[in-house]
Amino acid sequence: MNAEIIAVGSELLLGQIANTNAQYISARLAESGINVYRHSVIGDNDKRLQKELEAAENRSDLIILTGGLGPTKDDLTKETAARHLGCSLCYDEKSLNAIEQYYVQTGISMTENNKKQALVLEGSHVLFNFHGMAPGMIKQTATSTYILLPGPPREMKPMLTEQVLPYLNDQNEENSLIYSKVMRFFGIGEADLETRIEDLLDGQTNPTIAPLAEDGEVTLRITANSHDIKIAETLVHDMVKILEDRVGEYCYGFDQDNLQQKASRLFTEKGLTISSAESLTGGLFSAEAAAIPGASSYLSGSMTVYNSEAKVNVLGVPREMIREFGPVSQECAESMAEQVRHKFGSDIGISFTGVAGPGDFEGIPEGTVWFGVSLKNGLVSSFKLTLKGDRNFKRIRAVKHGFYAIIQLIEKNTGPFVK
Amino acid sequence: MNAEIIAVGSELLLGQIANTNAQYISARLAESGINVYRHSVIGDNDKRLQKELEAAENRSDLIILTGGLGPTKDDLTKETAARHLGCSLCYDEKSLNAIEQYYVQTGISMTENNKKQALVLEGSHVLFNFHGMAPGMIKQTATSTYILLPGPPREMKPMLTEQVLPYLNDQNEENSLIYSKVMRFFGIGEADLETRIEDLLDGQTNPTIAPLAEDGEVTLRITANSHDIKIAETLVHDMVKILEDRVGEYCYGFDQDNLQQKASRLFTEKGLTISSAESLTGGLFSAEAAAIPGASSYLSGSMTVYNSEAKVNVLGVPREMIREFGPVSQECAESMAEQVRHKFGSDIGISFTGVAGPGDFEGIPEGTVWFGVSLKNGLVSSFKLTLKGDRNFKRIRAVKHGFYAIIQLIEKNTGPFVK
Numbered sequence: 001m002n003a004e005i006i007a008v009g010s011e012l013l014l015g016q017i018a019n020t021n022a023q024y025i026s027a028r029l030a031e032s033g034i035n036v037y038r039h040s041v042i043g044d045n046d047k048r049l050q051k052e053l054e055a056a057e058n059r060s061d062l063i064i065l066t067g068g069l070g071p072t073k074d075d076l077t078k079e080t081a082a083r084h085l086g087c088s089l090c091y092d093e094k095s096l097n098a099i100e101q102y103y104v105q106t107g108i109s110m111t112e113n114n115k116k117q118a119l120v121l122e123g124s125h126v127l128f129n130f131h132g133m134a135p136g137m138i139k140q141t142a143t144s145t146y147i148l149l150p151g152p153p154r155e156m157k158p159m160l161t162e163q164v165l166p167y168l169n170d171q172n173e174e175n176s177l178i179y180s181k182v183m184r185f186f187g188i189g190e191a192d193l194e195t196r197i198e199d200l201l202d203g204q205t206n207p208t209i210a211p212l213a214e215d216g217e218v219t220l221r222i223t224a225n226s227h228d229i230k231i232a233e234t235l236v237h238d239m240v241k242i243l244e245d246r247v248g249e250y251c252y253g254f255d256q257d258n259l260q261q262k263a264s265r266l267f268t269e270k271g272l273t274i275s276s277a278e279s280l281t282g283g284l285f286s287a288e289a290a291a292i293p294g295a296s297s298y299l300s301g302s303m304t305v306y307n308s309e310a311k312v313n314v315l316g317v318p319r320e321m322i323r324e325f326g327p328v329s330q331e332c333a334e335s336m337a338e339q340v341r342h343k344f345g346s347d348i349g350i351s352f353t354g355v356a357g358p359g360d361f362e363g364i365p366e367g368t369v370w371f372g373v374s375l376k377n378g379l380v381s382s383f384k385l386t387l388k389g390d391r392n393f394k395r396i397r398a399v400k401h402g403f404y405a406i407i408q409l410i411e412k413n414t415g416p417f418v419k
Numbered sequence: 420m421n422a423e424i425i426a427v428g429s430e431l432l433l434g435q436i437a438n439t440n441a442q443y444i445s446a447r448l449a450e451s452g453i454n455v456y457r458h459s460v461i462g463d464n465d466k467r468l469q470k471e472l473e474a475a476e477n478r479s480d481l482i483i484l485t486g487g488l489g490p491t492k493d494d495l496t497k498e499t500a501a502r503h504l505g506c507s508l509c510y511d512e513k514s515l516n517a518i519e520q521y522y523v524q525t526g527i528s529m530t531e532n533n534k535k536q537a538l539v540l541e542g543s544h545v546l547f548n549f550h551g552m553a554p555g556m557i558k559q560t561a562t563s564t565y566i567l568l569p570g571p572p573r574e575m576k577p578m579l580t581e582q583v584l585p586y587l588n589d590q591n592e593e594n595s596l597i598y599s600k601v602m603r604f605f606g607i608g609e610a611d612l613e614t615r616i617e618d619l620l621d622g623q624t625n626p627t628i629a630p631l632a633e634d635g636e637v638t639l640r641i642t643a644n645s646h647d648i649k650i651a652e653t654l655v656h657d658m659v660k661i662l663e664d665r666v667g668e669y670c671y672g673f674d675q676d677n678l679q680q681k682a683s684r685l686f687t688e689k690g691l692t693i694s695s696a697e698s699l700t701g702g703l704f705s706a707e708a709a710a711i712p713g714a715s716s717y718l719s720g721s722m723t724v725y726n727s728e729a730k731v732n733v734l735g736v737p738r739e740m741i742r743e744f745g746p747v748s749q750e751c752a753e754s755m756a757e758q759v760r761h762k763f764g765s766d767i768g769i770s771f772t773g774v775a776g777p778g779d780f781e782g783i784p785e786g787t788v789w790f791g792v793s794l795k796n797g798l799v800s801s802f803k804l805t806l807k808g809d810r811n812f813k814r815i816r817a818v819k820h821g822f823y824a825i826i827q828l829i830e831k832n833t834g835p836f837v838k
Binding site: 010011013014015017018020022023024025026027029030036037038041042043048071072073074108111152154191192194198202212219223276278281282284289291293301302303304305306307309310313314343389391392395 | 429431432436437438441442444445446448449454455458459460461462467474490491492493527530573599601610611613620621629630631632638640642695700701702704706708709710712714715718719720721722723724725726728729732733762764777808810811814
């Protein structure tokens with residue numbers, strides 16, 4: 001099945017938002033064994049959309065449109081699709097009732113254009129919108145399947161996973177199935193990784209191996225297809241084993257299991273708690289740890305201590321130490337990690353101090369970072385980084401290095417972590 | 420000038436990353452008065468890319484390609500473009516030298532495929548890559564301008580702004596110029612805002628008004644075009660005045676000046692410092708404040724205090740208060756704000772406590788949030804929110820409400836903020 005995604009919306013062409021819908025839909029379709037061959041973005045323009053639909057019909061079996069289902073004048077996806085398909089629009093009673101109910105309940109008077117949202121393509125399979133007003137729809141023609149989805153991701157995503165994918169999976173039984181796995185690496189660059197597995201990349205057919213660098217992490221996506229999902233799985237797992245032999249020392253996890261998630265799982269498994277003292281990172285380590293459900297069981301707390309006064313008065317770093325070594329130093333990082341661990345009574349304390357820039361600080365070059373890790377048994381480690389990129393990239397990289405160091409300490413050196 | 424952007428990369432079609440390059444380029448081109456009429460994404464596939472180039476040539480004057488300039492086998496943008504344009508590839512000496520220098524300096528042995536990155540289209544204007552290896556290029560034909568840019572955003576963005584835009588502006592003098600301004604709203608929904616300005620949206624021609632809802636904020640982008648930029652500016656500013664009369668009470672800022680940025684500017688202007696005590700938000704307020712350069716001058720510090728023990732022992736909230744009113748209460752929020760302000764000696768203390776979910780907590784419904792603001796003069800305010808959406812959406816919304824409340828307090832009630 002050849003699929004393509006057409007996003008409709010001038011806000012995308014003006015650069016107000018990124019087309020994250022296409023990314024999300026593509027990832028979910030790939031998991032269901034459907035290959036997406038193109039994305040396009042068209043403005044809120046009837047003629048250009050009609051032209052795109054004509055071209056799409058000639059190249060794809062599955063055409064997914066996002067956006068343009070709303071109440072306003074520039075929402076025209078349904079109207080253009082109806083003209084292209086030669087069918088009319090009619091009201092979906094369930095959606096119309098839900099829209100009317102909403103206005104009754106909130107006491108807001110309903111404007112006429114809101115009814116427009118309940119219009120659907122005649123003869124289509126209607127996808128009720130549980131998170132908004134405009135329903136989606138699936139329309140089968142002799143040659144293609146058209147799927148119209150609302151633009152707001154919070155409405156589109158559940159509609160896709162709860163209604164569209166089950167529908168497509170029912171249709172899709174005879175097609176080739178795709179299985180893929182992502183290996184996640186840290187501490188090795190993309191070019192270096194590629195060179196070490198160049199022969200494997202060169203010969204890739206089934207499975208394929210796709211490297212990708214993002215935010216200082218590198219991933220390899222291994223993808224196989226087969227009519228039998230078990231065969232596809234075996235092809236992928238065999239290749240993962242080969243890759244692990246080659247570059248496994250840098251592989252810290254798989255699929256969506258990023259550094260934060262992996263660390264959080266380790267904390268929970270081992271019953272460990274952590275606290276952070278953050279200068280350079282300004283609370284980002286804590287916020288990233290807290291983003292994962294269940295964080296309250298392992299994140300004891302954190303302190304952002306930007307200036308030296310706060311480091312001394314609130315966190316308790318000795319004033320003489322900062323005077324002697326400065327706030328961006330191994331000594332300060334280690335003291336910060338120890339102090340915050342004591343303050344919160346946690347098993348692990350981690351600290352970040354550095355020069356985010358722009359510009360050097362007291363003779364220390366921009367990008368210099370020290371981070372410290374203090375353990376309950378009294379052991380203290382510290383790490384120096386030299387980071388490039390803009391202010392926020394440095395902070396994100398520092399936080400990732402922190403999570404990575406803790407993962408390594410827990411996995412490779414279980415001794416100090418036994419309470 | 421009709422422009423389009425073609426991104427090349429199978430990782431985009433697999434949903435591994437979003438096409439943020441197209442967003443960035445579109446926004447910058449719009450500022451330069453160039454209309455982008457479509458985005459497309461094509462996989463690393465020679466035939467499909469060639470077909471797309473043929474179609475693009477018939478519809479656009481300016482064709483921007485991103486990605487596929489790297490060293491690996493699946494990087495084929497240059498090769499396909501050369502075939503399509505009927506020209507050959509040759510080495511750019513400056514880029515080749517820089518690549519060779521890199522390997523000499525790092526002591527890594529250079530593989531042959533790295534040289535491939537220095538190949539450029541014959542007769543093209545070469546864009547040196549100051550942040551990576553593969554140069555970009557601009558190739559003029561009789562009918563169109565082709566611009567090839569590297570895929571990694573950190574290489575693409577500076578190449579676009581520092582080299583491509585000046586080049587295009589030189590060519591573009593006779594074209595219509597676009598001027599646009601974004602009005603930023605908080606505390607009003609998209610539908611409500613649209614209803615209040617429906618007549619203006621309906622009649623939109625020049626300037627146009629485009630509403631957009633994102634992360635609980637709503638923006639209106641007002642865009643006008645004219646051969647005289649002054650006329651376009653006047654058209655936009657007149658419309659902004661009309662909109663301010665209508666819905667100005669909800670408009671807190673303009674263009675890229677989001678809530679965090681605006682708050683940070685107010686802190687700097689008034690010489691105010693702030694600290695945060697964060698339960699629900701886990702350090703996110705602090706991290707967002709710290710993301711803005713110069714944060715060290717106003718962000719005194721923050722504490723993440725997730726559990727009640729930390730609230731009592733580290734922050735200093737009275738144990739009896741938590742016992743009586745619970746950790747998610749007006750009383751606890753106010754006490755947290757006061758305590759953190761005292762700890763860090765700041766002018767303002769802000770606190771967040773609530774139930775992020777999933778699920779209720781001690782009988783308090785998921786989504787209940789209290790935040791408190793404590794001022795140096797002893798005044799304490801607190802605010803209750805009922806938030807929907809997933810865990811992280813709630814945290815982001817709470818932080819935005821916090822910034823918004825502080826902006827309002829500073830702007831509308833300067834009294835307590837005079838030190």
